[in-house]
Amino acid sequence: MLRVLLLTISVLAVAHAELCKPDAQNAFKVRLSIKTALGDNAYAWDANEEYLFKAMVAFAMRRYSSKSTTQISNVLLCNMTGRVSFWFVVTDSSKNVTTVPGSEVEAAIRMNRNRINSAFLLNDKTLQFLQITSTLSPPVEPSTPVWLIIFGVVLCLIVAGIVFLIVGGIRKHKKKNKEPAERENLEEKGEVNVTVENGIPCEVLDLKAGHINGVFAADDERFTPL
Amino acid sequence: MTKDLTMPSEIPEEDGRPKWDNKFQYILSCVGFAVGLGNVWRFPYLCQIHGGGAFLIPYFIALLFEGIPLLHLELALGQYVRKGSIGAWNTVSPYLGGVGAGTWMASVLVSLYYNTVLTWVMWYFINSFQEPLPWSVCPLNENRTGLNEECYESTAVNYFWYRKTLNITPDVTESGTLQWWLILCLAACWAIVYLCTIRGIETTGKAIYVTALFPYLVLTIFLIHGLSLPGATDGLTYLFTPNLNALKNPRIWLDAATQIFFSLSLAVGGLIAFSSYNPPKNDCEKDAVTVAIVNSLTSLYASIPVFSVLGFKATTGYWDCLDRNILNIINEFDLPEESIMRQNYTAWISFLNSSYPEKIAGVKLKTCDLQEFLDQSVSGTGLAFIIFTQAITLMPGSQAWAILFFTMLFCLGLSSMFGNIEGVFTPLLELQVFKSTPKELLSGIICLISFLIALCFTLASGSYWIDIFDSYAGSLPLLVIAFFEVIGVAYVYKIKRFSKDVKQMTGRKPNLYWQMTWKFISPLLLLIVFVAFVTLQTHKPPSYAAWNPKYEGFPMKEEKVYPPWVVSICVLLAALPCVFIPLGALFHLIKQMRRSSDLSFVPKQVFSCQGANSNFSHLQE
Numbered sequence: 124m125l126r127v128l129l130l131t132i133s134v135l136a137v138a139h140a141e142l143c144k145p146d147a148q149n150a151f152k153v154r155l156s157i158k159t160a161l162g163d164n165a166y167a168w169d170a171n172e173e174y175l176f177k178a179m180v181a182f183a184m185r186r187y188s189s190k191s192t193t194q195i196s197n198v199l200l201c202n203m204t205g206r207v208s209f210w211f212v213v214t215d216s217s218k219n220v221t222t223v224p225g226s227e228v229e230a231a232i233r234m235n236r237n238r239i240n241s242a243f244l245l246n247d248k249t250l251q252f253l254q255i256t257s258t259l260s261p262p263v264e265p266s267t268p269v270w271l272i273i274f275g276v277v278l279c280l281i282v283a284g285i286v287f288l289i290v291g292g293i294r295k296h297k298k299k300n301k302e303p304a305e306r307e308n309l310e311e312k313g314e315v316n317v318t319v320e321n322g323i324p325c326e327v328l329d330l331k332a333g334h335i336n337g338v339f340a341a342d343d344e345r346f347t348p349l
Numbered sequence: 350m351t352k353d354l355t356m357p358s359e360i361p362e363e364d365g366r367p368k369w370d371n372k373f374q375y376i377l378s379c380v381g382f383a384v385g386l387g388n389v390w391r392f393p394y395l396c397q398i399h400g401g402g403a404f405l406i407p408y409f410i411a412l413l414f415e416g417i418p419l420l421h422l423e424l425a426l427g428q429y430v431r432k433g434s435i436g437a438w439n440t441v442s443p444y445l446g447g448v449g450a451g452t453w454m455a456s457v458l459v460s461l462y463y464n465t466v467l468t469w470v471m472w473y474f475i476n477s478f479q480e481p482l483p484w485s486v487c488p489l490n491e492n493r494t495g496l497n498e499e500c501y502e503s504t505a506v507n508y509f510w511y512r513k514t515l516n517i518t519p520d521v522t523e524s525g526t527l528q529w530w531l532i533l534c535l536a537a538c539w540a541i542v543y544l545c546t547i548r549g550i551e552t553t554g555k556a557i558y559v560t561a562l563f564p565y566l567v568l569t570i571f572l573i574h575g576l577s578l579p580g581a582t583d584g585l586t587y588l589f590t591p592n593l594n595a596l597k598n599p600r601i602w603l604d605a606a607t608q609i610f611f612s613l614s615l616a617v618g619g620l621i622a623f624s625s626y627n628p629p630k631n632d633c634e635k636d637a638v639t640v641a642i643v644n645s646l647t648s649l650y651a652s653i654p655v656f657s658v659l660g661f662k663a664t665t666g667y668w669d670c671l672d673r674n675i676l677n678i679i680n681e682f683d684l685p686e687e688s689i690m691r692q693n694y695t696a697w698i699s700f701l702n703s704s705y706p707e708k709i710a711g712v713k714l715k716t717c718d719l720q721e722f723l724d725q726s727v728s729g730t731g732l733a734f735i736i737f738t739q740a741i742t743l744m745p746g747s748q749a750w751a752i753l754f755f756t757m758l759f760c761l762g763l764s765s766m767f768g769n770i771e772g773v774f775t776p777l778l779e780l781q782v783f784k785s786t787p788k789e790l791l792s793g794i795i796c797l798i799s800f801l802i803a804l805c806f807t808l809a810s811g812s813y814w815i816d817i818f819d820s821y822a823g824s825l826p827l828l829v830i831a832f833f834e835v836i837g838v839a840y841v842y843k844i845k846r847f848s849k850d851v852k853q854m855t856g857r858k859p860n861l862y863w864q865m866t867w868k869f870i871s872p873l874l875l876l877i878v879f880v881a882f883v884t885l886q887t888h889k890p891p892s893y894a895a896w897n898p899k900y901e902g903f904p905m906k907e908e909k910v911y912p913p914w915v916v917s918i919c920v921l922l923a924a925l926p927c928v929f930i931p932l933g934a935l936f937h938l939i940k941q942m943r944r945s946s947d948l949s950f951v952p953k954q955v956f957s958c959q960g961a962n963s964n965f966s967h968l969q970e
Contacts, residue, residue, distance in 0.1 A: 158686040204683035273475040274533060281540045288547050292789050 142222055143199040143212045149225040151232075152253040154208040160249040168207045172243075173200055176211075179239045180232070184213060184223070187231035192216055229255050366431060367550055368626050374554045376639060378623050379424075381561035381764030383613050383644040386466065386733075389761065392612070393588065393652035394728030395604050400595025401588055405649075407596070407605035412645055415874050416609040418866035419831055421637035422838055423615065427624035428633050429850045433775030434618030437625070438837070445837045447933020448830060449776065451926040452618040455826050456772035458922065459617055461799055462818040463769060464542060465806040466730070467762045468534045470755050472514055473734065475534075477751035484509035485742040503904035506739045511896045514734070518809045519897035519907070521817075521915060525809020532807050536800060541763065543796040546770045548788050549778070550626055553767045560764040567757035568651055571750075575657030578744070584660015587723045588652065603885070606878045611824065613644060616831040619768030622775035632855045634863075655732075662740040663722035670717035681712050730812075733758060770795070813893060820886075821919045826926035828882065832875040833930055839868045891916060 143150060153176075158165045166172070177198040184193040197216055203209045213223040232239065232255055240246055247257040369375040396404045430437045434456075438449030476483050487500035487508060495501070500508035511517050518525045545556040575581055595601055614620065624633065668691065675689045678701070689697045701709050727736055741750045774792060777783055783791055806815055838847055844867060852858045859867075894906035911919070 154680065156686060205685040205688075206679060206683040207685075208680075208683055269479045270472075270475040273478050274537065277471075277475065278537055278540070281537065281544055284544045285540065285547070288544065288552065289789055292548065292787065296787065 142214060142220070143201040143210060145202055145210050147210070147212060147222075149222040149228065150210050150212045151225070151228065151255065152208060152210050154206065154251045154253060155243070155245065156249040156251075157207060157243075157245070160245050173203075175242060176200070179235075179242050180211065180213060180228075183231040183235040183239065184228070187234055188227070225254075233257075364431075366626065368628065369550065370554055372631075374557065375623065375627060376636060377561045378550070378553065378557050378764075378767065379620060379636070379640045380643050380647075381557050382619050382623070382768030383640055383765075384561070384564070384647045384761065385612075385614070385765035386758065386762050387608075387612050388644070388648045389651045389655060389758070390730075390732040391728050392608065392648040393655045394726055394732065395608055396652055397588055397656075397726045399598075399601040399604060400592030402591030403593050403595050404601060404605065407602045408609065408645070411602075411606045411609040411874075412641060414866055414870045415606060415878075416613050416615075417637060417641045418863065418871045419610075419615050419835065420613055420620065420641050421634055421863065422835065422867060423620040424624040424633040424637050424640075425847075425851050425854065426838065427621035428627045428629065428631060428854060431625050431629070433625060433777075433779055434621045434772060435776035436779045437621050441837055442841045443937045444934040445833070445841060445930075446937060447930040448833050448837060449618070450933055451826065451830050451929035452616060452621075453773065453776050454929060455822070455830060455926040456617045456619065456769055457799075458818065458822040458926070460766065460769040460773060461803050462806060462815050462823070463762065463766060464538050464799070465535065465803055465811065465815055467538045467759060467766065468531055468807075469514060469730070469734065470758045470762060471534045471538055472530065473738070474752065474755035474759060477748055477755060480748065482738075482742055482747055482751060483513070484738050485747070499898045502898075504739070506735050506742075507904065509738075510734045515812050516809050517812060517896050519895055519899065520909065521810050521813040521893065521895070522912060523810060527804065528807050528809065528811075531811070532804065535803060535807055539796050539800040539803075542766055542770060543793060545763070546767060546774065546792050546796075549774060549792070550623075550771070553771070557764060557767065560760040560767075563760045564757045565647075565650075567753050568654055570753065571654035571658070572650075574744075574750075575654040575661070578657060578661035580661045580664025581657035582660065583664060583719065583723065584656040584658070585653065587660065588656040599881070603878060603881045606874065607824070607882065609645075610828070610831070610878070612648065613641060614765065614768055616827040616834060617769060618772035618776070622771040623768065625775065629854055630856075633851070634855050634859065655737075658737065658740045660723070662736065662743065663719060663725070665740075665743050666722045667717055667719045670715055670722075674714045674717065677712050677714065678709075681708065813895075816893060817915070817919055818922065822922040822926075825879075825882065825886075825923045828875060828879045829927045829930070832872060832879065835867060835872045835875065839872070844868055891919060 145152070155168065157168065174195070177195045177200065180198045181193045181195050193213065194216060197214045198211060199214060200209050200211045213228050215221050215223050232252055236247065236257060240250055243250055426437055426441070430440045432440060434452040435446070435449035438452070439446040484506045487496040487505045489495070490497045497508065499512060516525065516528050546553050671691050671694055675691070675694060678684070678697070679686065679689060682701070737754065738751070741747050741754065744750050773795060777791060777795075778788070805811065838844075844864060848859050848864070890910050892908055892910045895909045897903065897907045900907045
């Protein structure tokens with residue numbers, strides 16, 4: 124009896140060793156970077172964590188195929204390294220000594236990636252399933268782009284400033300136009316002296332400055348030739 | 350009869366010309382005009398590639414013999430004649446009126462493209478209010494399986510600049526479409542310029558207090574923060590360690606001379622315009638020396654935070670490279686995390702190389718060299734919009750730093766724009782045609798027309814055209830104009846006369862230094878610089894670096910040659926301001942000849958002064 128038991132155990136162990144080894148069929152490599160993710164709060168990777176991992180994979184398989192046949196003992200881990208990386212396979216309990224197809228395992232893991240990550244307080248980058256790519260989350264985009272709002276604010280301020288300055292300028296211009304009219308009234312009263320030279324107001328003279336005075340230009344002709 | 354240029358003893362200040370509120374406003378305007386984007390993104394780059402501290406030697410020599418004399422000349426001229434560039438040069442000599450027109454034309458061309466650079470700054474500014482910053486992450490591709498390919502192969506900052514901002518085409522001949530977001534920002538920028546220059550110096554004088562002083566505040570903040578970043582000291586030692594061997598390369602002297610020249614914004618007429626609003630009795634000599642020294646000191650002061658941040662970026666890049674290598678090694682050898690740290694990296698590498706050489710070779714490690722990261726030197730828009738923005742994403746609180754940085758750049762550029770616009774505005778105000786136009790209308794028309802022309806820079810190929818304008822319109826003609834300015838004053842107007850005018854304003858005659866530099870040294874230096882510049886530009890066909898995602902060497906840029914029609918535009922841009930100089934002289938010559946021929950046949954009624962008729966009757970007796 125004992126011998127039969129020992130024989131089955133050793134057969135099972137050999138079978139397991141054959142099922143789970145690096146680059147075996149339907150086997151996946153997992154790599155964890157606990158210290159990178161958690162820093163000082165990092166936990167140590169021990170047998171309890173391994174148990175949790177097996178449980179999570181079994182949970183994922185159950186959820187995916189919705190038949191409650193996968194047990195924790197169906198998940199085999201091997202080749203544990205100090206990096207914290209290992210290989211795992213999921214055996215099929217209904218068929219003896221075979222592994223569940225890799226595509227099924229991959230789909231199950233993908234569906235439940237978030238749950239598995241949060242069980243270990245890690246994310247897609249720090250808990251890597253090397254042959255399973257993660258789907259990227261779409262970026263959050265607000266309904267109106269933020270820059271348009273800021274631009275609107277800036278433009279409103281500028282336009283307000285321009286309008287203010289133009290209106291101010293027009294008002295000043297109107298005031299100036301009133302003043303000459305007042306000055307003309309004063310002139311009629313004779314209170315403002317307009318500077319006059321030779322009977323011509325100086326302003327008029329200034330306007331005429333720079334013109335060629337033909338009288339002097341015709342100097343040569345005025346003198347009778349010798 | 351020529352106009353008598355000696356001023357009467359009582360100088361009438363009530364000639365209706367606007368004036369500065371106080372001296373400080375004037376100095377600040379000149380300093381703001383001179384201190385621009387080049388102080389931040391060109392000077393540190395030149396320091397870096399020309400042997401660090403050694404660059405300061407040719408820089409200060411150029412400042413002494415080229416920068417300060419030319420600056421003093423322009424300020425003195427404007428202040429004495431009290432006119433904008435066109436009127437000023439017409440007064441110096443009617444044959445030199447072309448110099449004024451050339452200056453005006455150069456001012457117009459520079460204003461057009463300079464404000465487009467500010468458009469890019471504004472675009473980055475309004476995008477800095479988001480979390481995360483849009484240039485820090487790559488967007489996803491269409492079917493959301495991975496990152497956008499163009500972004501993935503280059504970097505997120507490159508992608509945001511070339512694709513999201515410029516939407517650049519792979520070739521200057523492919524114009525692409527107008528980018529609507531850039532049009533909005535361009536409109537906003539020209540609106541800001543209009544707001545600040547609406548009444549000439551009346552409004553710019555108020556705005557300059559903010560735009561000229563704010564950059565210094567931000568530079569100080571960046572200085573303090575930058576020096577606290579890891580790797581800052583590496584950057585600074587790299588920048589300032591003098592390599593005196595670099596002085597043997599003639600290129601360093603040329604770069605120093607051109608940097609000083611363009612940094613002081615000479616020959617665009619802005620300085621003449623500013624000083625024309627001064628009271629005549631003002632010490633322009635002291636002003637010139639002050640402005641030049643403040644400009645150079647600002648360049649030096651700005652290079653410290655720039656290089657601290659660049660050192661930080663290089664160090665972070667180096668650490669990232671190391672970390673990636675370490676991760677690859679521990680993944681390959683299944684070593685526990687944190688077994689290899691940056692400090693013992695080299696020891697581990699040598700150990701693994703000796704024990705498992707094939708496995709190490711299989712890992713494909715990248716060589717991480719801090720020097721290589723520091724050597725990645727960029728100037729111009731690349732420094733601000735690619736390198737610096739990337740460094741900002743690495744700092745905590747990156748939104749605040751980005752907002753500060755881009756506001757500083759905007760203020761720096763805006764205060765330079767004031768000078769450019771004044772160089773366009775002031776001569777126009779003095780033309781008879783516009784005497785009765787209100788200032789607000791004239792400045793509005795200038796800003797509107799400039800905005801419409803500058804729309805072509807918002808095309809997809811716009812940044813290539815800006816490079817063309819910057820290299821050809823904003824460089825060569827200014828050298829030519831400055832040369833004729835010095836020659837004109839020194840030999841046509843005559844130094845003796847000019848010294849007398851300056852003495853009238855400052856109270857003392859310009860000493861031997863000024864006489865020598867104005868008469869001999871500066872013109873000679875300008876001539877040498879001009880010849881060297883032209884030789885450098887023409888010895889190989891003009892080319893440009895294009896951003897082409899389909900290029901094999903992507904993300905490196907593709908070197909392309911300009912097609913002939915673009916080259917002819919480059920030549921046109923360079924020649925247009927210069928051609929006014931001989932044209933102006935020719936025009937005046939023809940006018941003189943026609944006048945002398947007119948004098949021999951005088952029509953009977955020549956004088957139009959009706960009121961004067963009665964007064965000249967006594968002469969006919």
